[in-house]
Amino acid sequence: MSSNSKSSLQIENVVKKFDVGEQGIWERLRREKRRHIRAVDDVTLEVAKGETLVVLGESGCGKTTLGRLIVGLEKLDGGRISYEGSEVKYVRDRGAVRGRLQMVFQDPSSSLNPYLSVSTCVAEPISKMGLRKQEVAAKVSDALKLVGMEFLFMARRTSDLSGGQKQRAAIARALISDPSVIVLDEPTSSIDVSIQAQILNLLVELQSLRDLTYVLITHDPNVAKFMADKIAVMYLGKIVEYGLPGDVLKNPKHPYTQALLASAPKLDGSSPEAIGGEPPSLINLPKGCRFEPRCPHAMPKCREREPSLLSRDNELVACYLYEEN
Amino acid sequence: MAGILDVENLSVDYATPSSVVHALRNVSLTVNEGEVLSLVGESGSGKSTFALAVSRLLPPNATLLKGGRVLFRGEDLMRLKKPQIRQVRGTGIFMIFQNVFLSLNPLMKIKRQVTEAINVRSKRAAEKLDKRGEESEVASILKSVRIGDAEDVMERYPHQLSGGQNQRIMLAMALAEKPSLLIADEPTTALDVTTQAQVLLLLKEIREKSKMSIIYVTHDLAVAASISDRIAVLYGGMVQEVGPARQILSDPKHPYTIGLIKSIPSKAKNEGPLEAIKGAFSWDDVGEVCAFAPRCPLARDACSKGIPALNQLDKTQIRCINYGERYEQ
Amino acid sequence: MAFLRNIRKLASRPSSMIGLVIVVAFYGWSLIEGVLQAAGELLQMPSLGWVLLPYSPYQYTLTNSLLPPSLIHFMGTDDLGRDIWSRVLFAAPTDAMVSILVIAGGILIGGLVGYPAGYFGKSVDEVNMRVTDLFLAFPALILALAIEATLGRAVTYAIIALVAVWWPSYARLVRGEALKIKSMKFVDAALLSGLSNFAIISKHIVTSSLNTLISYATIDLGNTILVYSILSFLGLGVPAPAPEWGTMVAAGLNEFPQWWWYAVLPGVVIAVIVIGSALLGDGLRDMFAGEL
Numbered sequence: 025m026s027s028n029s030k031s032s033l034q035i036e037n038v039v040k041k042f043d044v045g046e047q048g049i050w051e052r053l054r055r056e057k058r059r060h061i062r063a064v065d066d067v068t069l070e071v072a073k074g075e076t077l078v079v080l081g082e083s084g085c086g087k088t089t090l091g092r093l094i095v096g097l098e099k100l101d102g103g104r105i106s107y108e109g110s111e112v113k114y115v116r117d118r119g120a121v122r123g124r125l126q127m128v129f130q131d132p133s134s135s136l137n138p139y140l141s142v143s144t145c146v147a148e149p150i151s152k153m154g155l156r157k158q159e160v161a162a163k164v165s166d167a168l169k170l171v172g173m174e175f176l177f178m179a180r181r182t183s184d185l186s187g188g189q190k191q192r193a194a195i196a197r198a199l200i201s202d203p204s205v206i207v208l209d210e211p212t213s214s215i216d217v218s219i220q221a222q223i224l225n226l227l228v229e230l231q232s233l234r235d236l237t238y239v240l241i242t243h244d245p246n247v248a249k250f251m252a253d254k255i256a257v258m259y260l261g262k263i264v265e266y267g268l269p270g271d272v273l274k275n276p277k278h279p280y281t282q283a284l285l286a287s288a289p290k291l292d293g294s295s296p297e298a299i300g301g302e303p304p305s306l307i308n309l310p311k312g313c314r315f316e317p318r319c320p321h322a323m324p325k326c327r328e329r330e331p332s333l334l335s336r337d338n339e340l341v342a343c344y345l346y347e348e349n
Numbered sequence: 350m351a352g353i354l355d356v357e358n359l360s361v362d363y364a365t366p367s368s369v370v371h372a373l374r375n376v377s378l379t380v381n382e383g384e385v386l387s388l389v390g391e392s393g394s395g396k397s398t399f400a401l402a403v404s405r406l407l408p409p410n411a412t413l414l415k416g417g418r419v420l421f422r423g424e425d426l427m428r429l430k431k432p433q434i435r436q437v438r439g440t441g442i443f444m445i446f447q448n449v450f451l452s453l454n455p456l457m458k459i460k461r462q463v464t465e466a467i468n469v470r471s472k473r474a475a476e477k478l479d480k481r482g483e484e485s486e487v488a489s490i491l492k493s494v495r496i497g498d499a500e501d502v503m504e505r506y507p508h509q510l511s512g513g514q515n516q517r518i519m520l521a522m523a524l525a526e527k528p529s530l531l532i533a534d535e536p537t538t539a540l541d542v543t544t545q546a547q548v549l550l551l552l553k554e555i556r557e558k559s560k561m562s563i564i565y566v567t568h569d570l571a572v573a574a575s576i577s578d579r580i581a582v583l584y585g586g587m588v589q590e591v592g593p594a595r596q597i598l599s600d601p602k603h604p605y606t607i608g609l610i611k612s613i614p615s616k617a618k619n620e621g622p623l624e625a626i627k628g629a630f631s632w633d634d635v636g637e638v639c640a641f642a643p644r645c646p647l648a649r650d651a652c653s654k655g656i657p658a659l660n661q662l663d664k665t666q667i668r669c670i671n672y673g674e675r676y677e678q
Numbered sequence: 679m680a681f682l683r684n685i686r687k688l689a690s691r692p693s694s695m696i697g698l699v700i701v702v703a704f705y706g707w708s709l710i711e712g713v714l715q716a717a718g719e720l721l722q723m724p725s726l727g728w729v730l731l732p733y734s735p736y737q738y739t740l741t742n743s744l745l746p747p748s749l750i751h752f753m754g755t756d757d758l759g760r761d762i763w764s765r766v767l768f769a770a771p772t773d774a775m776v777s778i779l780v781i782a783g784g785i786l787i788g789g790l791v792g793y794p795a796g797y798f799g800k801s802v803d804e805v806n807m808r809v810t811d812l813f814l815a816f817p818a819l820i821l822a823l824a825i826e827a828t829l830g831r832a833v834t835y836a837i838i839a840l841v842a843v844w845w846p847s848y849a850r851l852v853r854g855e856a857l858k859i860k861s862m863k864f865v866d867a868a869l870l871s872g873l874s875n876f877a878i879i880s881k882h883i884v885t886s887s888l889n890t891l892i893s894y895a896t897i898d899l900g901n902t903i904l905v906y907s908i909l910s911f912l913g914l915g916v917p918a919p920a921p922e923w924g925t926m927v928a929a930g931l932n933e934f935p936q937w938w939w940y941a942v943l944p945g946v947v948i949a950v951i952v953i954g955s956a957l958l959g960d961g962l963r964d965m966f967a968g969e970l
Contacts, residue, residue, distance in 0.1 A: 082541040097866055115869045122872035135863035139885050145864070149871040187392070188629050197867065216391035217568060221612035221625035228618045243542055250614035250623065269617060287546030289571040291598055291610065295553070296546035296575055302497070302511060 032073035032108060032237045033094065033205055039102030040064040040089050044307060061306035063089040065261035066103070071254075073204075076231065076238040078248045078269070081258035082284070084306070087241045090258070091207040094239055095125045107205060123149055123201030130210040132190030138183035142168075142193050145182055149201035167196040170233075171226060188219035192226070199230065205237045212247065224250060245288050249273055257281045260306060260314045262330075267339030277341045279319045313344070321345055352379040353562050354403070354421055354530055360414035361398050361407065371635055372398040372411070374586045375677065380530065383560040387573035387594070389609075390583035393630040396566045399583075400534045403564070404444045405434055421530070443528035447535040449515040453507040459518060460503035463487045466522040486525075494521045494551055513544035520551055527559060534566045549576055570609055574598050582606045585630070585640030587656070592665030602667045604645045639670070647671055694961025700954025701899070707767070708774030715771060727768065733761035735768040735921050744937040754939040756929070765921035766944055772916065773923060773951075776837055777902040781895050783841035788848025793879050795849070796856025807853070810846045818843045819908065826914045833916060836909055840902060851894055855887035862886075889966040897959030900952030907948050923948055 041060040064086045071077045079087045092098045094105055096115045105112040107125060126149065129135035136145045143164045150163060165175055171192040182190060191211060198206050208227070212220040224247065231238060240251050248255055248269065255272045257265040257280065265278040276282045286297040301318040310316060312327040319326065325344050333340040334347065361373040373395040380386045388396040401407045403419055405426060419426040421441060426434070446452050454462060464483050467490075484503075491499035494517040507515050516536055523531050533552075537545040553576055555561060567573055573580050574594060581591040582603060590603035601607045608626035616623075628644040639645070642652040647669075655676035659666045667673075689695060711730065718726030728734045732752070742759035745751055753762035795806035813821070825839035859865065859882065868878045909915060910924030923944045930941025 082543060092866075095870060097869065122870075125870075127867070127870060129863040129866070131863065135867055137862075137864040137882055137886065139888075145867075148868060148873070152872045152877075186629055186631075194867075201871075216630075217570075218391060218609060218612045218626040219629055221614070221623040222627075224614065225622040225625060228622065246614040250616065250618050252617075284542060287543045289546070289549065289569070289575040291571050291574050291613065293574040293595065293598060296549055298546040298550050299543055300495070302514070 031070050032075075033069075033071040033077075033239070034106045035067060035069040035071075035090075035094065035103070036105070037103035038064055038067045038090070038093060038100060038105060040086075040093055040098055041101045059307070062261050063306065064093065067258075067261075067263055068103075069256055069263070069266075071205075071237055071239060073237055074231070074235045075253040076240055076251050078252035078255045079239065079241045079258055080243070080245065080248050080255055080284070082243050084260070085258040086261040087258050088209055091127065091209045091239060091241050094205070094207050095127045097127070122152075124203050125205045125207070126198040126201065126203040128191070128194050128198050128206060128208045128211050131214050132187055132194050133214075135194050136182040136190055136197075138181065140182060141178065142173075142180050142182055142185070143178040146178075146193055146197045146200060148197060163200055164196075167200040168193070170199060170230065171196045187215040188223065191215055191219075191223055195223075195226070195230070199234070202234075203236070205239070207239045207241070209241045210243070211240070213242070213244070220247075227251070245273060245285055257284070260309070262314065262342065263333065263340070264315070264342045265339065266333070266341075271337070271339050277336065277339060277346060278315075278343050279321050279345075280315045283318075313342075352381040352384075354378075354380040354419070354564070356399075356403065357418040357420070359399070359402060359417040359419060361395075361402050362412045362414060363398075363408075364410045364412065370632060372586050373402065374635075376583075376586070376588055378581055378588065378591065380562050380564060382529075382562055383556075384578045385556060385563040385565060385576055386579045386581060387565045387567060387577040388581050388583060389567060389570055389573050391568055391630065393585060393632065393635075394583040395586035396568075396583050397534055398586075400444065400532050400564065400566050404442055404532055406444065441528060442530045442532060443523045443526055444532040444534065445516070445519045445523065445536050447538050449512060449519060450507065452519050453515055455507050457506070458503070459491075459505055459507070459510075460484070460487055463490060463503075463518070463522055463525060466525040470526045490521045490525050491518070493524065494518070495547070496521070511544075513540050513547060516540060516544075516548050517551060520548070520555065523561075524555060524559070528561065530562045530564070532564045532566070535568070537572065538567070538569070545572070552576060570598070570613065582609070585635045587640070587668065588659070588666070589641065589668045590665065592663075596663075596665055602662065602665065602672060603669050604647050604671075605641050608644075608646075639668075691961055691964070693957045694964075697954045697957025697959070697961060700950060701896075701958050704770065704951050704954070705774055708771040711767065712771030712775065715768075728764075731764040731767055733764040735760065735765045736919060737761075744933060744940070746937075747939050747943070753943040754937075756926070756940050757933060757937075762926070762940065762943060765926065766923065766947055769921040769923050769926075772833060773903045773906060776833065776840070776906045777899045779837050780840040780844055780902045780906075781898055783837070784844035784848045784898075785891065785895065787841065787845040788850075789852050789884075791845070792849035792852030793856050793883060796853035797860050797875070797879055797883060799857075803853070806849070810849045813842070813846045816843075819905065822905065822909060823912065823914065826909065831914055831917060836906060836914060839909075840906060843905075844898075844902070848891075848894075851890065852887060855890055856883050859883050859886045890963075893959050893963035893966060895959075896962055897956050899959075900955035904948060904952050 040063050042063055044059045044061055067090060069077065079090060081087045089098060093100060094112065096112050099114045112125065143161070146164050146167055147160050150160060164178060168175065168177060173189065173192050173196065177189070182193065185193065212223050215223065227238070228251070230236060242248055252269040255267065255269050256263050257272065257278065259280050265272055265276065265281045272281060273285065276285055283299040287299065289296045299318050310327065312329055313331055316322045316326040323344060331342045331344050333342045336346045356376060356378045359373055359376045363370040363372050376395070376399060378386070388399060390396040402413065403426070407413070413427060417427065464487060467483060467486055487503055488499045491502060496502050496514060496517060502510065502514070537548050540548065549572065552563065556563060565573065565576060577594040579592065580594045580597045582589050582597070582605065584605050590597060590601070590606050597606060601610055611624040612626060614623055626644050634640045634643050637656060638653045639657055642648045645652070649670070651670045651674055657668050657670045658675040658677050659668050660673035660675065662672060711727065714729060715727035718724045738758035738760045740759050742755050743757050745755045747754040751761050751763065753766065756762055791806045791810060795803040822839040822843045825842055826835050829835035829838065865878060865882055868882055873881065907924035907927070910922045911928045913928070915922040915925050926944045927941050930944070934941045
């Protein structure tokens with residue numbers, strides 16, 4: 025990835041491990057090493073200011089974990105994430121900078137406390153800044169206006185809102201602290217398609233209005249096509265393809281990207297093409313390429329060592345098919 | 350029109366603590382033998398209520414209003430008593446749900462559940478199968494839905510398998526029971542795209558082989574596009590447009606259908622904003638006039654004169670004043 | 679409070695309404711009578727506490743002893759000719775107070791132990807829950823008896839003993855809620871907003887668990903009265919001649935079964951309140967469940 029001087033977000037060799045299995049007293053006595061999975065395994069990305077990076081992948085690929093690492097909700101096990109030069113710290117560490125990185129979660133019903141009012145939820149990011157009540161109320165009102173919600177909503181309980189309204193409130197909450205980077209984890213997956221279009225339009229509008237940098241996580245290639253300035257395709261914790269949406273979506277290089285795009289059902293009624301096999305688990309990773317067991321182009325070399333990202337035609341692909349000999 | 354399933358004037362109300370919700374209003378649909386009919390709609394459309402009503406699995410706070418008939422092979426399901434319903438369930442009508450744990454018993458091994466399904470069919474056909482025969486049939490059924498390691502999977506419990514595998518096992522049970530009508534309520538919504546593709550292809554194969562009729566409930570037009578013969582679009586508890594799938598997708602007539610198709614992103618953001626349907630569905634809009642009118646770009650005064658009736662246009666039916674000024678009584 | 683919006687659902691169930699009537703009648707009466715009794719003590723006019731009663735709870739007429747229930751003596755009289763119904767009414771405020779204090783104490787201590795256990799997990803959870811298990815290991819009644827026997831016979835000591843026995847179930851309840859709620863994304867959002875752990879627990883975890891806590895506590899009110907009555911039945915209650923439900927039942931057993939009303943009727947009162955609080959709590963739980 026070429027270093028862009030206008031880089032907003034730098035993600036370098038990021039690793040996140042999760043422990044697997046129990047560790048009771050017996051295991052501790054035998055000093056058994058804790059087994060772990062690498063949900064995010066050596067990921068490097070850069071996002072320029074004001075741009076949208078779409079992370080495209082299915083469940084279990086690590087995209088949600090990556091999103092949480094970017095805002096600091098998870099601790100890094102390796103690598104570094106920095107925003108405009110300064111390091112992003114784990115949320116519970118002292119001195120972690122609040123407010124400049126925000127997140128919009130997938131399920132609006134669980135991301136807003138159903139027992140609290142809209143204004144209490146939206147005001148949360150600025151609630152600890154020592155502002156006066158009127159100032160807070162004014163900011164909440166402004167934020168709601170930005171997302172197209174009326175002032176009347178402020179006193180309502182969040183559980184009274186529809187899915188689309190809840191997501192707008194969640195976006196208002198993300199905006200109220202005037203962030204520069206917003207990570208959106210499948211922001212429209214839990215709402216109706218007709219409302220999704222409204223929300224996507226809103227997000228684009230807000231981005232140009234506030235010069236926001238987005239990291240949008242999704243499994244939907246259509247959403248990726250609309251929103252992305254750059255796309256990174258993830259599979260089992262690794263980036264397998266990276267490039268411009270026009271290239272990645274129209275002429276996918278990596279066999280997984282090809283399979284993913286081919287299996288999406290299309291409005292013209294063409295049959296989705298399915299790849300065989302089960303989505304593998306992160307516990308028993310193959311030694312070589314992680315996609316090899318299901319890959320129609322697998323070669324013997326793929327089983328030996330994992331391919332690293334190669335530069336090819338303005339894209340990055342992790343596949344031996346594109347190795348220059 | 351005698352199809353395998355003829356629904357006439359089905360209306361369902363739900364009683365909530367604050368009010369009564371008219372989830373389905375005067376819905377009439379026919380499913381022909383061997384055909385796949387998709388019910389497409391978003392929240393509030395009533396599509397799931399339809400599926401539950403036909404399978405007589407409505408929750409206790411639902412009321413089936415008088416005047417509705419659900420004819421399965423000519424017999425009115427609404428009039429059947431419990432033992433007769435059990436006869437119909439299984440080999441007559443089989444239902445699979447979005448949440449697999451609603452269909453699969455988390456406390457029973459897969460082998461036992463598939464065997465149960467086989468037994469239902471055997472009883473129906475008065476066949477008898479011995480233990481070994483049962484096991485090998487379970488294995489072959491699991492293999493037919495492309496479950497690798499069938500012998501291994503048989504001994505497992507649902508929570509030890511993935512969502513995709515469980516959903517395919519449900520389909521396997523459907524195969525085992527050989528129902529005439531399969532009702533699938535958003536079976537792939539919770540699955541990944543690649544897994545969804547596997548399940549959809551499987552459904553298509555099953556249908557080719559067994560000539561099963563399928564009612565497929567989904568919010569995803571593209572999914573409906575890939576497997577349906579006919580599509581019915583629902584909004585506010587009523588059928589708004591119904592007709593051959595190819596026709597509805599290539600030449601949609603109802604403003605809501607058009608809006609739905611346009612809402613699916615098909616371009617990049619720098620080509621302009623998406624053409625979204627304005628506003629949102631609200632139960633307040635469901636009343637004596639067209640429920641979609643508040644959001645409709647083609648709305649005019651005639652829309653508030655009453656609920657538009659279904660107009661027949663070639664092979665499609667459309668409920669919209671712009672295609673015929675007729676109203677429901 | 680906002681949670682009363684679904685009150686119609688509660689009203690629609692006859693069992694919940696019966697429970698509500700019983701609970702409100704009991705605590706309402708206890709409040710009024712309790713205030714009168716307290717005022718009476720303060721002003722050195724004990725008869726103030728008898729103003730609303732049909733008879734004085736202490737007035738005895740030996741010739742009237744062991745009269746069956748009738749129109750003039752609603753629950754009959756005891757061996758000393760005292761009107762049982764008046765004594766039942768007079769003793770009510772004590773039970774009401776005990777139940778409220780025990781539940782409050784249980785929630786307070788249980789909350790301090792359980793919320794951090796569920797929220798922080800790991801070592802905090804282990805330590806707190808093992809202490810909880812320790813208390814739970816003792817059969818409730820035996821522990822309460824032991825504590826009170828050590829401290830002495832007084833309502834205050836009975837309350838302390840009961841709180842010691844009651845808090846562990848609240849600790850468990852609250853821990854479960856905390857575990858469930860901490861995985862909600864709004865807790866992540868609160869972390870991102872810079873809220874401290876304490877703020878998150880009080881603002882989000884406690885508020886989200888209130889519904890469960892309230893329904894459970896309501897059902898529990900009856901239980902505390904029952905156990906307190908058992909304690910006084912076993913002789914650890916307020917000393918004679920002050921009326922106390924449990925003590926009355928114990929005394930009544932001497933006259934059982936011929937003069938059955940002495941032992942049975944106060945017991946019936948206890949049973950009615952236990953059932954009433956259970957019905958109400960059940961109704962509240964359904965009302966909350968339909969909320970969201």
